[in-house]
Amino acid sequence: MTDSPWQKSSYSGSNNDCVEFRSASALVELRESDDGETILRTTPTAVANLLRTIKAGELDHHA
Secondary structure (H helix, E strand, O other): OOOOOOEOOHHHOOOOOOEEEEEEOOEEEEEEOOEEEEEEEEOHHHHHHHHHHHHOOOOHHHO
């Protein structure tokens, strides 16, 4: 399976200070748009759990 193109939120507009996602084989890759050399690879389940935690506000105390 080939890697999909990098995607970022439409809310980011033309800014280069966002997180980009793509699928690569059975993994999900994430990177900062302004630092494309550093890539985090993880499972779709881990990303889903992170997004669920963020949406639930469980990390708000870190802001």
